[in-house]
Amino acid sequence: MDDFITCFILNCVAFEQCYGHCEKFVTDYTTFMGCLVNNPKDAGFLSDHKIIENYYGTDEEVTRFFEKVCKDVALDLGKSYLYKLIEDVNQYYWNDWHVKWAIFKNTYLNKPWSFMAALVAFILLVIQSFMAYFSYIHPPK
Structure with a gap:
């Protein structure tokens, strides 16, 4: 201009x-x-x-x-x-999703350690969900 x-x-x-x-x-x-x-x-x-x-x-x-x-x-x-x-x-x-994602990133993923902690928590959640599912499908005898 x-x-x-x-x-x-x-x-x-x-x-x-x-x-x-x-x-x-x-x-x-x-x-x-x-x-x-x-x-x-x-x-x-x-x-x-x-x-x-x-x-x-x-x-x-x-x-x-x-x-x-x-x-x-x-x-x-x-x-x-x-x-x-x-x-x-x-x-x-x-659309609120991009705003919520930006807030989440700035709040929880702004440092490398925060990202690693969130990643480990997610992996543990997935493992726990698989274990709960398999214990329901194959109950102990």
Whole structure:
């Protein structure tokens, strides 16, 4: 993100908003990015992972840019070329399993010894289950 790209995006969004007959590719993309960048930490994350290049200098300026551009933009999500992607992101967001797995990993598996203890506990659980099963199938005489 720099001054040229900012000016270019603003002009493209204004053009697409004024002319209803054209496709709204830049508007859809900009609105999607505005949904992803809610605070400076989000902008920093996207910049660190090479999704956006920040030549503004600060993450706050990137956040303000997307807030300003997306403030009064009309978006028809059903007609957007990003509809499937947005649905997938929302489905992933509302799925609790990845959140629970991340919490479990950060709580119990963040150190090598914690991982080893969890692995040994799992192996002992499997062995105990096999022994209980076989003692039921072949009871002692």
